[in-house]
Amino acid sequence: MVADESIWPAWQARTTWAASSWPTPATISIVIGVWDELLGRYLAWLEGEGRRPHTVRGYRTDLAGLVARLGDDASGGRGLTGWVESLEALAPATRARRLSAARGFVRWAASQGVEVAGVEILDQPAGRAPRRAVSAPDPATVDAVLGSIPLQADRDQLLFRLIALAGLRPGEVLAVRAEDFDASTGHLAVRGWGGRSRRVLIDDPELQLRLAHWVRASGRSTGLLFCAPGRSIPLRYQSLRERWERYTTRAGVELGLSELRLHHGAQLLVGGVPEWVVRDRLGQPTGPLPTLPAASADEAIRAWRQQQAGIRSARPAQSGRSRRGVG
DSSP states (O other), rough: OOOTTTHHHHHHGGGEOOOOOTOOOOEEEHHHHHHHHHHHHHHHHHHHHOHHHHHHHHHHHHHHHHHHHTOOOOSSHHHHHHHTTTTTSSSSHHHHHHHHHHHHHHHHHHTOOOOOOGGGGGGOOOOOOOOOOOOOOHHHHHHHHHTSOTTOOOHHHHHHHHHHHHOHHHHHHOEEEBEEEEEETEEEEEGGGGGOOEEEEOOHHHHHHHHHHEEEEEEESBBSSHHHSSSBOOOHHHHHHHHHHHHHHHHOOOOGGGGHHHHHHHHHHHHHHHHHHHHHHHHHHHSSBBOOHHHHHHHHHHHHHHHHHHHHSSSOOOOOGGGGEEE
């Protein structure tokens, strides 16, 4: 790691200079407490960039081991190498996620004047497993769970229908604010992964009405729409998942919360909506899109064929006049 003049006043009491005089950069040994402080500043910066609370908590968990390793190493290189080697036993997806978090952290640290030696090790292939096609749940299963939610449970009706009928991720639903919904156009501004925003049309009339009523009932023009009961803190993802599991048990089916939004994407694709429109709506620029189970897809195709046959039979009869006689 290299310190520059911008960080010297704040860390002067906790650093040990190896050589050289100020202001020439020199190698320093930073104790773990300072790395904890640096991580705290990084997480605060992520929050300022619009990252969701549970995402920031995930970064804290993923980077905790790295911070501990770096705090025991003067240059950072040996600690970083040891941390990367410790990831070998993890699942490929977990390893890739932690390496990605580490790359973002060390890049940010470098912008603050703290550089870690050997960062090129973070750019090695993560061994991520190839993406597999995902199957959307049976529409009847989704309808059964949504139907098990009491009609008077306005919040749960709105939460889970935003996922199932508008394709939002659970974290995106929990981050919805009162000012995000434009009742005049029916559009909802959604904060997606990486702080990217997109506009989602709430085209289902009942869902649009529920959302408008919920915003009006909240009595606020700004701020989070979904908070913990009787409190101003955001509703937790764990609470959302627990309530969903309660409804699936009541309906007598097995359906994960993460599978719910796949239902909407598959319905759009089977209905003939272009793939680029579906990707834009779901906020999923890459990766496989969901597909319906074979039986449900066959039923959708038969319904489409019947619809086309109905359109042709409704066309007016053509004139008996020969085309050659037109002139």
